[in-house]
Amino acid sequence: MVALVAIVAVLLIVISAVQTLKIAELWAINKGKVIYEVTKKQNKTQALLMLVFLVAYFAFFAWQVWKWGDLMLPVSASEHGVITDRLLNITYAFIIPVFVITHIFLFWFAYKYAYNSNRKAVFFSHSNKLELIWTIIPSIALTVLILFGLSSWNEIMTPVDSEKEHVLIEVQAQQFSWNARYAGTDGKLGRAGVEFIEGVNAMGVDIKDENSKDDKIVRGEIHLPVGVPVQFVFRSIDVIHSAYMPHFRAQMNCVPGVKTQFNFVPTITTEDMKKITNNEDFNYILLCNKICGAAHYNMQMDIIVESKEDYEKWLAEQKQFAEN
Amino acid sequence: MSATHHHHEEQDFLFKYIFSQDHKMISKQFLITGFLMGFIGMVMSTLFRLQLGFPGESFWAIDFFLGSWAENGVMAPDKYLALVTMHGxxxxxxxxxxxxxxxFSNLLIPLQIGAxxxxxxxxNMLSYWFFFVxxxxxxxxxxxxxxxxxxxxxIYPPLSALPQAIPGSGLGxxxxxxxxxxxxxxxxxxSLNYIVTILNLRTKGMTMTRLPLTIWAFLVTAILGVLSFxxxxxxxxxxxxxxSFGTxxxxxxxxxxxxxLEHSGGSPILFExxxxxxxxxxxxxxxLPALGITSEIVSTMSRKPIFGYRAMVTSILAIAFLSVIVWGHHMFVTGMNPFLGAVFTFTTLLIAIPSAVKVFNYITTLWKGNIIFSPAMLFSIGLVSTFISGGVTGLILGDSALDINIHDxxxxxxxxxxxxxxxAIFGMFAGVYHWFPKMFGRMMNNTIGFFHFWITIVCAYGVFFPMHFLGLAGVPRRYYTNSEFPLFDNMIxxxxxxxxxxxVAAFAQLLFVFNFFYSALRGPRSSQNPWRANSLEWTAPVEHIHGNWPGEIPEVHRWAYDxxxxxxxxxxxxxxxxxxxVVPLGPNEKDGGH
Known part of the structure; x- marks a missing residue:
């Protein structure tokens, strides 16, 4: 019944719209107009709307920054993240003026040069000088951005010097949870593969490998010591996942059949970040950021950054693989 | 006698409207089929937006459209992913x-080059019917x-390869x-047809530098398609x-x-x-087709030559060339060699140069013009705005170091x-409003077109601009709901x-649908050259005839932007x-290098 009423209502609306249009067109023809030509009045209105839109668009942009600016990620909790954020700000310094200036020209010209039968458009088909200018200026700006970008990229992607003190953690993704394994006292991760997965050995660690014995497998949360480089190795046992740690400006895909890696130095403990964000419940998280199945939206693990002492105390409490 | 006559007519109908080999009819077939699909895609997006805006709430519309995909009007998580997949x-x-x-390639290539x-x-007919199937x-x-x-x-494997991973990876x-x-x-x-036609069937006098920019865009698009599809x-x-075969x-x-599983030795990265x-x-x-279409419209409706024709063509070529050597910027965080990432960052950011040139040339074309705001012109100006607004953020995403944290x-x-x-959709709307008289011999209603444009652009920015803020706050895409993370609670x-x-944007498109069908059937009849444009298609008669021009194909004497x-x-x-x-140069007239 509701559907029937809805259909009838839609039909009536369409019919009345058709009739209204017909009447409007007959009216215009009666007045001797070519009815599909944009009238002077319409053209003026549209020109004015160009200006209105320009202002409204900028106002909307500003309103969003004002309203949502403080929802953005807090200051970076990793060493390289500071570089990332600086690069982002440099890029903003380029693109926001470009965005604003080109929009002003675009809509201002549209408004200013609306049709006027007393005026002739200027036949201006090219100017090598102008075109050269606006090829060269973006080229220079981009050279700067590319240089900044590539030097940051190289810095971020350089692996941890294995001679120096660091923490080695393997993170394994599967539908829809994360497991992690710490390298233990020998600093080496034992062999692992899907063929070894059995019962409690969900990460598929090879029991026979000497290096496996002191490895420590943890679930639910990982702990990181502040100020110490952390080398992550990522694996996946089913589909592609992505280990995303937004507060550390860190992300790397977890690909079945391939080991990937990422490293960073955490710089702010969880406790300090609670104060910075003014949020007692704040927690660093690792979340999945590559479509991986029905429960992709809920695949997370907590990350706790703490002092080196607390971290070592926590790690000592974790069982070695051989003990299981 | 009358029976055979009847039979003959039926065949005519079949070959005129269904198995037509006429480019103008095939163009309309593509348009209608494409828009129908677009409408379905839009409804899908509105449904999953309901889920994202009001997670877990029951909606009549979700129940009505999705049926078994949504129990009690709430879509299932894997069906949410099915919707975003099919929408894309x-x-x-x-x-x-x-x-x-x-x-537009079908409609405009023969008409604008004089074939x-x-x-x-x-x-060409096969191309449509393959598409239809x-x-x-x-x-x-x-x-x-x-x-x-x-x-x-x-469709990255293994997710797309294994029905165990998600139900949609089965027969679907x-x-x-x-x-x-x-x-x-x-x-x-x-694409092959477009390329061959443009290169071989241009009318007398239609040199490559006299081609309208639409044709250049279609040509380069077709070449890109042939290389990459x-x-x-x-x-x-x-x-x-x-x-299916265990490889x-x-x-x-x-x-x-x-x-x-027994599979061994392959790599999903190869697929990527x-x-x-x-x-x-x-x-x-x-x-590119959208840029070509709007270049033509901006010039015509500003009553000015397009600024920097040669630079526009060069930009199209440069963009096309660069576009085949930047694919790795979608894969910065797949674990690819960082050096490779650096190369892809370099090539990717270079695309900003020809893109910037195009934007500046558009704007300069408006400068000191005499602008008529037809709905097609509004959408063309809208395109320049979206091309800038979306383009500048490309400098962030294309930069590998920045991409790490906002990827996906x-x-x-x-x-x-x-x-x-x-x-692209603004370009398509612009094209439809502008060449509607060429397609249907009738004009679309301007007033409805004005409303359609303004509601659409306002809502479009309303939809997509705030998403940048979500992304900067670390909200991943393709999440069924953000409610599982306290971190995202205040994003709701x-x-x-x-x-x-x-x-609102979705409903506003009904204005267009109404305008389209009303005008196609009842709209005021068009004159031969309603926009007072230079290009060749407006010298052809309003009524569609097979072969486009009665008598000789006109000869071309100048470029399309005088x-x-x-x-x-x-x-x-x-x-x-x-x-x-088609007008020859006057005795003292310079051709401006075209």
């Missing part, structure tokens, strides 16, 4: 590739057991791959092998559903390379919807706002503010 597939390939190129029809009318298969896949493909429109995925293989065949048939076909074929091109070391080797040029396959977040969704989705009002804009050309006394050369391409 439909919009990118069916609306903005086949719908856009298929419509009787496409080089091969038969292949592909459309049907893709739609059927929505109704099969397990649901349609659900691995995202990028098989049909997706079959439909896409046929789609690619359609696209190749079309076969690679997607091979990617799809290998995936079919992995799925391991993309699969290795997989433990799922309690057992180790093959996919994006098409996937990135695809962005420009979608975008809503920032990406905002970026590509604005720069590619909105720009952003999502609500976006959803409201999406709903608008408001004045002599030394400051008077219009032709007495009007435009000169058709």
């Amino acid at each position: 597939t439909i919009m990118v390939f069916f609306l903005l590739t086949a719908g856009l190129s298929g419509t 009787r029809d496409m080089a091969s009318g038969f292949l 592909s459309t049907i298969i893709m739609l059927i896949s929505l109704g099969v057991e397990g649901g349609s493909a659900s691995a995202g429109w990028t 995925m098989t049909l997706w791959l079959v439909a896409m293989a046929i789609f690619i065949a359609s696209s190749l048939l079309g 076969p690679v997607l076909l091979s990617a799809a074929l290998l995936l079919i092998f992995d799925r 391991s091109f993309y699969l290795s070391d997989i433990y799922i559903g309690g057992q180790v 390379h093959l996919f994006w080797f098409l996937g990135h040029p695809e962005v420009y396959i979608v975008l 977040t809503y920032f990406v969704v905002g970026h590509f919807h604005i720069v590619m989705g909105l720009s 009002d952003i999502n609500e706002l976006v959803t409201w804009f999406a709903i 608008y408001s050309k004045v002599d030394e006394n400051g008077e219009y050369v032709s007495g009007e503010d435009f000169i058709s391409q």
Whole structure:
């Protein structure tokens, strides 16, 4: 019944719209107009709307920054993240003026040069000088951005010097949870593969490998010591996942059949970040950021950054693989 | 006698409207099919926006449209993914590739270069019918057991290869791959035809530098398609092998559903390379026709020559060239060699240069023009705005160091919807408003067009601009709901706002649908050259005739952009503010290098 009423209502609306249009067109023809030509009045209105839109668009942009600016990620909790954020700000310094200036020209010209039968458009088909200018200026700006970008990229992607003190953690993704394994006292991760997965050995660690014995497998949360480089190795046992740690400006895909890696130095403990964000419940998280199945939206693990002492105390409490 | 006569007429109908080999009819077939698919894609997006704006709430519309995909009006999580997958597939390939190129390349290439029809009318017909079959298969896949493909429109294996990983990777995925293989065949048939026609069938005097920019854009688009679509076909074929015949091109070391799979030695990264080797040029396959269409419209409606014709052509070529060597920027965080990442960052950011040149040239074309705001012109100006707004954020995403933290977040969704989705659909709308009289011999209603444009652009920015903020806050895309993370709890009002804009935008498209059908059937009849334009299609009669021009094909004597050309006394050369391409140069007139 509701559907029937809805259909009838839609039909009536369409019919009345058709009739209204017909009447409007007959009216215009009666007045001797070519009815599909944009009238002077319409053209003026549209020109004015160009200006209105320009202002409204900028106002909307500003309103969003004002309203949502403080929802953005807090200051970076990793060493390289500071570089990332600086690069982002440099890029903003380029693109926001470009965005604003080109929009002003675009809509201002549209408004200013609306049709006027007393005026002739200027036949201006090219100017090598102008075109050269606006090829060269973006080229220079981009050279700067590319240089900044590539030097940051190289810095971020350089692996941890294995001679120096660091923490080695393997993170394994599967539908829809994360497991992690710490390298233990020998600093080496034992062999692992899907063929070894059995019962409690969900990460598929090879029991026979000497290096496996002191490895420590943890679930639910990982702990990181502040100020110490952390080398992550990522694996996946089913589909592609992505280990995303937004507060550390860190992300790397977890690909079945391939080991990937990422490293960073955490710089702010969880406790300090609670104060910075003014949020007692704040927690660093690792979340999945590559479509991986029905429960992709809920695949997370907590990350706790703490002092080196607390971290070592926590790690000592974790069982070695051989003990299981 | 009368019986045979009747029979004859029936055949005429069949070959005129259904199995037509006439480019003008095929163009309309592409347009209608493309828009129908686009409408379905839009409804899908509105439904999943309801879920994102009001997670877990029950809606009558979700219940009505999704049926078994949604229990009690709440969609299932894997069906949410099915919807985003099909929305992406439909919009990118069916609306903005086949719908856009298929419509306007077909309509405009013969008419603007001065040809009787496409080089091969038969292949052209096949191109449409392959597309049609592909459309049907893709739609059927929505109704099969397990649901349609659900691995995202990028269908990365192993998710797309294993039905154990997600239900949509069963029959739904098989049909997706079959439909896409046929789609690619359609696209190749079309593209080859476009290239051959443009290179060989230009009328006398139509040198390459006299071609309207539309034709340049269609030509380069077709070349890009021919180069890159076969690679997607091979990617799809290998995936079919992995799925059905036990090969391991993309699969290795997989433990799922309690057992180790026998696949070994493959790499999903290979698929990503093959996919994006098409996937990135695809962005420009979608975008370039829109840029070509709007270049033509901006010039015509500003009553001014397009500024920097040669620079515009060079930019199209440069963008196309660069677009095939940047695909790796979709893969910065796949663990690829950092050096390779650096190379892709370099090539990617270079695209900003030809893009910037195009924007500046558009703006300079408006400068000191005499602008008539037809709905087509409004959408063209809208395109320049979206091309800028979405383009500048590309400098963030294309920079590998910055991409790490916003890769696959809503920032990406905002970026590509604005720069590619909105720009391309604005270009398509502009094209339809502008060439509607060429298609149907009637005019669309301006007033409805004005409302359509303004509501659409306001809502479009309302939908996609806030997504940048979500992305910068670390919200991943393709999440069924953000409510599982306390971190994202205060984002809910952003999502609500976006959803409201999406709903209004969707309803605003009904204005267009109404205007389209009303005008096609009842609209005022068009004159031969309603926009007082220079290009060749407006010298053809309003009524469609096979062969386009009665008698000889006109000869071309000048480029397509002699608008408001004045002599030394400051008077219009032709007495009007435009000169058709078929008018010979005056005795003292310079050709401006064209």
